[in-house]
Amino acid sequence: MIVRIGMAPTASPLGPQTPAALALGLEREGFDSLWVSERVTGPALDPVVTLAYAAALTSRIKIGTAVLTLPGRSPAVLAGQLASLDVLCGGRLLPAFGLGQRHAGEQQAFGVRREERAAIFEEALPLLRRFWAGEEVTHDGPRFRYEGLRVLPQPAARGFDVWMGGTSEAELRRTGRLADGWLASFITPAEGERGRAAVQEAAAGAGREIEEEHFGAVVPYRRGPLSAQARDRFDRVRRRVSGPAPLNDVAPDLDGLEAHLKRLVEAGLSKFVLMPLSPPGDWDAELGDVRDAALHLQARR
Template sequence: MIVRIGFNSPGGPTDLASLVLGLEREGFDSLWVSERATGPGPDPVVALTYAAALTSRIKLGTSVMTLPGRRPALVAKEMASLDNLSNGRLLPAFGLGLRNVGEQQAFGVRREERAAIFEEALPLLRRFWAEDEVTHHGDHFHYDNLRVLPKPAKRGFDVWMGGASDAVLRRTGRLSDGWLAAFTTPAEGERGRVLIQQAAAEAGREIEEEHFGAVVPYRRGLDPQLETRFARARAVRGPAPIDDVMPTLENLETHLKRLIEAGLSKFVLVPLAPPLDWDTELAEVRDAVLSLQTRR
């Protein structure tokens, strides 16, 4: 199994520059940017374009980008443009969007509409990336002989999805090429992987065994504020031991090994406390876990 380890981005441009240059220098695999329209972090496409200009090797991923509320033709052009500018380094991952009233207002999509829009939009993205012209008349989108350029470097992407509910996991098996879990225990990660593989088989598809990963938050201690954040993050899936979801840096290697045993192999690390110095932070994480990453 090929193991890859990357990092999720911080909020501001100064921190982002320090992080991406450090990731490239230390040998980490990738940078990932989350999306929250109502949060302080940058737009994922803007942040990844900035990171692409500073680097030449690390891969660039969205973790994850909301699809309902965006026009597929414009998303297709945006993703292909960034992929070409970065010499084929983009790793797009999409989701329905956060369970948050503000986010739903920002994207202009009611919660009950999101799944149907997503299921129509994602196949359209694949068509825009691969076909010269697209004609489509569905419930939400209509196109007649529409040509979208440029095409991605490889005329398509391995598209990953996020999410944790059984319905989302089954949709991932039917539509995606990979899964990026978040705030998951090793047992939940294994269960999700198996359910996705079953759904893919039922749809006559196959997802590569190395296309399962997780966003992994880590900490350097515990305080009441962190416990509150943890409880909110687990509100949908229910209680779990905090060490099963948010290990300390000292236990991060053991935690990643458990996730690898569960069949996950792509990891996006997130320090729960913003580092004072990214050079020091990345050096310490490198020493703690980068030996797990498969040599290129």
């Protein structure tokens, strides 16, 4: 199993210096990838714009969305947008999709009611794959209608390995039926093991197979005691995932990060997106410390 380690910025207001310092530092230190999240009504920068900026500064690291909201977007327009970014960055884009935040403001922004999201997602994702394959798409569905529509450009590899997030039973089953990989967030090793097994079971039931190295997690970490703001954010995210859990089982201190990642590897996960719970004052120093703490795990096991 090959372990890959990337990083994501803390969910806080970002100026242009943060994605620049993070992207250049990840490339310099030998990390695998840069990932950004989406929150239209929050402090995060637009993920596609941010990744385009980061791609222009780098030549090696992969760039990914963790995760991009699909319901509320036109599959045809999104297919062309992501393919364009992939062509410009030389095939380094890793798209991961989700239903969107469970937040009334986010659902208003995307024009999608909460109860509609899953059905829209299941109609849209196969359409994206068809557009990326270069098909002339004819489709008459409940939400989208196309007649002989072809979208250009195509991605560098004429398609993507599409990853999905989520930890509910429905989300895990959907991942197994539709996705090429699973990227969970803020999970314990035990939850990672159960989720991986559920995704594999759903994939087998659909006559599909997901590669064993296509299971990963967004892993928060901390440096000493959390601020009240960081602890509140951690608690809110955990409530959305599956409920309370010991802090060390989800967000280890930097000194415990290596041992935590090893537990996740034992649970069958191998792709990791590390995220500091509190925004670093100096990204160059932060990346050097994380490199020393965990990057030696990024090798064939």
